[in-house]
Amino acid sequence: GENVEQHPSTLSVQEGDSAVIKCTYSDSASNYFPWYKQELGKRPQLIIDIRSNVGEKKDQRIAVTLNKTAKHFSLHITETQPEDSAVYFCAARPNNAGNMLTFGGGTRLMVKP
């Protein structure tokens, strides 16, 4: 089955700096890659996603890049703010009938004011 690795597990940045979180996946047939933000005790919330036919997608301060050949995708957050502090999860959707998502291990992002 699909396996998603995520790095780093923790990331501390100064407010205003950029943050980059990287994920690799194993199943070359995976075709959908969402990123979720989870605040303490809350549900995962989708912040951005990308499909396998696209190399990059941007939404204001966040962007995601996908390299299908290398089977990795990354989340980029620019001009970080304290409210960006949370755990971020990447995920991949294998190409199967179940429409399941396989999640990475998560990155705890801390933005210091």
Place this chain on the structure above:
Amino acid sequence: EPEVTQTPSHQVTQMGQEVILRCVPISNHLYFYWYRQILGQKVEFLVSFYNNEISEKSEIFDDQFSVERPDGSNFTLKIRSTKLEDSAMYFCASTPVGQGAGYTFGSGTRLTVV
């Protein structure tokens, strides 16, 4: 904005007891899911449900687990005989179609097995 609703928000149960976690997916969604998250760990897929049957299940979803859509609106997860290691946050989710997009998670049920 439509939401996936889960009840209860927190359930404490004795080991060996049966629990039923309830979810009301978004009304025009067709796919339903259960995921769990052990404290401090990643979100793990349990089961997906489409057209009144299980589409896929993970190896976590063993014979102790079952899902049901009893009345066209609720989607339930039953754990027959709970174990300590079943303690986790359980998230229900739904999507309108089977292309991965539009995953909406509920607010979760924190299950504590004592």
